Amino acid sequence: MSANKESWGSRVGLILAMAGNAVGLGNFLRFPVQAVQNGGGAFIIPYLVCFLVMGIPLLWIEWSMGRFGGKFGHHSTPFIVDTMGRNRLWKYIGVFGIWTNIAVAAYYCYLESWTLSYMFHSLGGTFSGMDQNGVAAFFIEYVSLGESTFGIPYEPIVFFLICLLLNTWILSQGLAKGVERVAKIGMPLLILFGIFLAYKGFTITAGENGAINDSTVGLNFLWTPQYDKLWSPSVWLAAAGQIFFTLSVGMGTVHCYASYVRSKDDIALNAMSAGWMNEFVEVVLGGAILIPISIGYLGIDRVTELVQSGGLGLGFRTLPYLFYQWGDVLGAVAGFMWFGLLFFAGITSSLAMGTPWIGFLQDEFNWKRKSAAWSFGLIVLILGMPTVLFFNYGVFDEYDYWAGTVSLVVFALLESILFAWVFGINKGWREIISGADIKVPGIYKFIIKFVTPLLLLWVFLGSLFTPKGGDWGKAFGGEWVLDDSSIIKKITNSDLKAKLAAATDPAVIEQLQDTLFFVNASRILLVTVWLSLALLVYIAYKKRVREGRI
Amino acid sequence: MNTSALVVMLLTLGIVTGLMLYFFWRVIKTPPKPEPDSYLDNDDEPGRQETIV
Numbered sequence: 001m002s003a004n005k006e007s008w009g010s011r012v013g014l015i016l017a018m019a020g021n022a023v024g025l026g027n028f029l030r031f032p033v034q035a036v037q038n039g040g041g042a043f044i045i046p047y048l049v050c051f052l053v054m055g056i057p058l059l060w061i062e063w064s065m066g067r068f069g070g071k072f073g074h075h076s077t078p079f080i081v082d083t084m085g086r087n088r089l090w091k092y093i094g095v096f097g098i099w100t101n102i103a104v105a106a107y108y109c110y111l112e113s114w115t116l117s118y119m120f121h122s123l124g125g126t127f128s129g130m131d132q133n134g135v136a137a138f139f140i141e142y143v144s145l146g147e148s149t150f151g152i153p154y155e156p157i158v159f160f161l162i163c164l165l166l167n168t169w170i171l172s173q174g175l176a177k178g179v180e181r182v183a184k185i186g187m188p189l190l191i192l193f194g195i196f197l198a199y200k201g202f203t204i205t206a207g208e209n210g211a212i213n214d215s216t217v218g219l220n221f222l223w224t225p226q227y228d229k230l231w232s233p234s235v236w237l238a239a240a241g242q243i244f245f246t247l248s249v250g251m252g253t254v255h256c257y258a259s260y261v262r263s264k265d266d267i268a269l270n271a272m273s274a275g276w277m278n279e280f281v282e283v284v285l286g287g288a289i290l291i292p293i294s295i296g297y298l299g300i301d302r303v304t305e306l307v308q309s310g311g312l313g314l315g316f317r318t319l320p321y322l323f324y325q326w327g328d329v330l331g332a333v334a335g336f337m338w339f340g341l342l343f344f345a346g347i348t349s350s351l352a353m354g355t356p357w358i359g360f361l362q363d364e365f366n367w368k369r370k371s372a373a374w375s376f377g378l379i380v381l382i383l384g385m386p387t388v389l390f391f392n393y394g395v396f397d398e399y400d401y402w403a404g405t406v407s408l409v410v411f412a413l414l415e416s417i418l419f420a421w422v423f424g425i426n427k428g429w430r431e432i433i434s435g436a437d438i439k440v441p442g443i444y445k446f447i448i449k450f451v452t453p454l455l456l457l458w459v460f461l462g463s464l465f466t467p468k469g470g471d472w473g474k475a476f477g478g479e480w481v482l483d484d485s486s487i488i489k490k491i492t493n494s495d496l497k498a499k500l501a502a503a504t505d506p507a508v509i510e511q512l513q514d515t516l517f518f519v520n521a522s523r524i525l526l527v528t529v530w531l532s533l534a535l536l537v538y539i540a541y542k543k544r545v546r547e548g549r550i
Numbered sequence: 551m552n553t554s555a556l557v558v559m560l561l562t563l564g565i566v567t568g569l570m571l572y573f574f575w576r577v578i579k580t581p582p583k584p585e586p587d588s589y590l591d592n593d594d595e596p597g598r599q600e601t602i603v
Binding site: 012040042044222264272277280283284 | 565582583
């Protein structure tokens with residue numbers, strides 16, 4: 001039996017930690033971009049439908065799997081799923097629930113360190129007096145490990161280390177005294193900062209402080225429904241994907257947090273509360289900052305062009321400049337709040353990523369919490385350094401794609417099958433409603449058994465065989481050419497190879513060749529980590545057999 | 551703002567904020583479950599419980 005006797009300090013603390021796990025940078029940077037690219041206000045229809053038939057069921061599945069595993073002293077997915085499925089291979093599927101977190105934490109902590117660094121740069125007035133190109137150039141210089149404004153050598157590495165040390169130290173303090181305490185401080189502050197910035201986003205007036213549009217122009221751009229887009233499977237796929245990533249399901253973190261819930265306590269209401277809190281941050285706050293402020297100062301055409309490269313560019317390359325249109329003091333405060341908000345969103349998620357590994361070491365190898373936390377920090381440091389040093393060679397994106405995107409879908413699909421079909425929907429349903437403080441609608445029994453796994457299968461196949469330009473009509477008409485974003489094309493590096501074949505400039509060719517090398521090296525590294533974890537799970541299993549625990 | 555955008559936005563913000571507040575309020579208002587009063591209920595090691603029972 002595990003020596004791990006940790007537990008949550010309070011119910012509100014648990015919900016804030018779970019909501020903090022779900023709320024990430026994507027709530028503010030990804031959601032608004034997805035909405036403008038996929039039907040504006042109409043996007044909210046597939047988005048909420050997917051939340052109801054995929055998001056909520058997955059939350060209930062993961063919460064109940066976690067609490068169920070916790071009864072047997074398991075706090076990470078390999079042995080949680082092992083208690084649910086008779087086949088001994090299930091525990092190796094559960095390896096995804098540790099691997100994903102370690103691999104995602106490796107690049108996520110780097111991203112989080114940008115927000116920490118930008119908080120200080122905002123307060124220090126670095127962006128004051130810079131034009132938009134200057135702020136964009138600062139970002140490029142930063143990720144290229146160029147000259148530091150603060151005079152700190154290799155500033156991005158220093159901030160990455162600070163961020164990692166902070167995460168590790170908090171994790172070493174334990175669940176209630178570390179993770180829960182940060183969530184109790186971070187989430188209210190995040191919401192407070194978000195409300196302030198949302199208020200600013202809603203009250204921009206053309207002609208004031210250099211604004212060229214009222215905030216209503218940006219809000220119209222974001223919310224005007226293009227109902228014709230609802231017929232496109234790409235829009236539904238984008239909505240399903242967004243729900244997926246925003247809730248942090250398919251990662252193993254929800255299982256881990258829920259495994260510390262007492263067996264007789266509620267999970268149904270807790271899951272709903274944490275889930276809707278995430279939706280509030282994403283839809284209400286996330287929708288009111290990035291797009292309205294950007295369009296207020298840059299106009300629709302420029303923002304349309306900028307969102308093509310995703311929300312990260314807008315958030316780091318553009319917003320710091322726009323905030324300074326409100327004056328030096330308010331610009332610094334708004335910048336601090338924006339990056340502070342992103343930092344709290346990031347750290348509450350990265351802390352969650354550390355807990356499955358720590359739980360695994362405590363359960364299986366009787367490690368102390370502190371040693372387990374520091375081992376997590378060390379692994380993330382080793383795995384994260386390539387994303388820092390070779391950011392411009394696609395290492396960061398490669399981690400994000402395989403660990404932060406594909407792996408989640410694969411694991412969620414398999415766990416939904418395990419829960420509804422292997423463990424059995426009747427037993428699973430009993431787990432969901434056991435101790436529930438709300439009445440769970442009976443229709444969800446059907447949804448969890450059929451709709452959620454099928455939707456997940458569709459999301460997976462849609463990502464595996466994405467047709468060119470997302471043109472499903474043409475694809476089903478018999479002309480199925482794979483898009484470069486499809487998993488199959490990604491594996492073969494077809495995009496990079498096409499660029500390499502077309503390049504004529506020797507410098508570009510060299511850069512692309514290096515990128516190809518680092519992309520393949522990243523994959524080998526990620527596969528090695530997965531295999532090492534699987535080996536550890538095997539050793540833990542053998543240890544359990546030896547000790548008569550199986 | 552144009553009417554359709556305004557309607558969609560207000561409806562969405564209202565639903566999402568309302569449900570978030572409703573569920574959080576339910577959490578706060580629900581009294582905590584009583585601590586288990588028997589020795590067995592208090593024992594969180596299922597293996598040992600099975601042995602005893």
